[in-house]
Amino acid sequence: MSMNFVFDSAFDDTKKRLCHEYWSYVSPSDYIAHLELLCYEHNTETDVLFATLAKCQVYLDDVHCEYCGRPYQLDVPADIPHARRLNSWFCEGCISFSGGQLIVDR
Numbered sequence: 001m002s003m004n005f006v007f008d009s010a011f012d013d014t015k016k017r018l019c020h021e022y023w024s025y026v027s028p029s030d031y032i033a034h035l036e037l038l039c040y041e042h043n044t045e046t047d048v049l050f051a052t053l054a055k056c057q058v059y060l061d062d063v064h065c066e067y068c069g070r071p072y073q074l075d076v077p078a079d080i081p082h083a084r085r086l087n088s089w090f091c092e093g094c095i096s097f098s099g100g101q102l103i104v105d106r
Helices: 013-023 031-041 046-053 078-087 092-097
Strands: 003-008 057-064 072-074
Touching: 003 013, 013 031, 013 046, 013 057, 031 046, 057 078, 072 078
Parallel strands: none
Antiparallel strands: 003 057, 057 072
16 A cells, blocks of 8 residues: 655654654544544644644555546545545546546445
8 A cells, every 4th residue: 555645845754754643544443542642642632633634635556537547635544445445436626527427436
């Protein structure tokens, strides 16, 4: 599994590491515990954590729009297994451009 990270230009190494640690989450049942641990380890509050994460975009290397080739943008770690199970995927831009004519397998 490979992901590409696009960070806010003002991010320092600490914020980048926080994002990498957030996206390393793999357990489907302990998401809240994962968030609490990140906040504890980075001495930050939940609202600051999410404000930081909002300035980091994460894309899957191995799932791309079948029309334009854009990589799949993730919102939360739980999206990863879902995205990898898709037989085909079209980004919102291509669906909109096609007037909804592209077949979506979600």
